Amino acid sequence: MIRLTAWVRGRVQGVGFRWWTRSRALELGLSGWAANLADGRVEVVAEGPRESCVKLLEALRGGDTPGQVEGVVERWSDAKGSMAGFVER
Template sequence: MIENGGHRLAMVQHFLVRGRVQGVGFRWFVHREASELELKGWVRNTEDGDVEVVVAGAPESLAELRASLHRGPRGSRVDKVIEHPLAESEAESLNAFKIEGAW
């Protein structure tokens, strides 16, 4: 966490996971991993066949989730994980980790 005027702010990351990541339980895998790490945010499929994740939490927990995204669940094939940091203020709109609508 980042100290900012006495407030502890979460780091916020956006991940786009490419490969064979739809139809293999990838979103449920991410949900389980993120929930165990007590991260906030969401995961969803994209129309392009990727999986998108927005997540907030402690740097160590984000590092663990990043490793899980690269590994993926059994039956998946992760070709690439594209990562972008988001503004810390984005964390304010995130709640308990959830799976957003399926396409």
């Protein structure tokens, strides 16, 4: 189990991006959250199998998201195991 933290920049607030991310994460069996940040980015935190987190990261960068993603910065760490489900914050 691993934790992916991704910061997504672009036109990603007010366009259904967090809902879309939640749907993809749940399809992949991940737990975590997607939250709007004050600077216009969306922070995505997901825990689960590494291959599922990689697939979510690829989807975030894939071009089929709501809005327009200009860039994604990711950080990998050990899963903390404290999350259940995937929520929009």
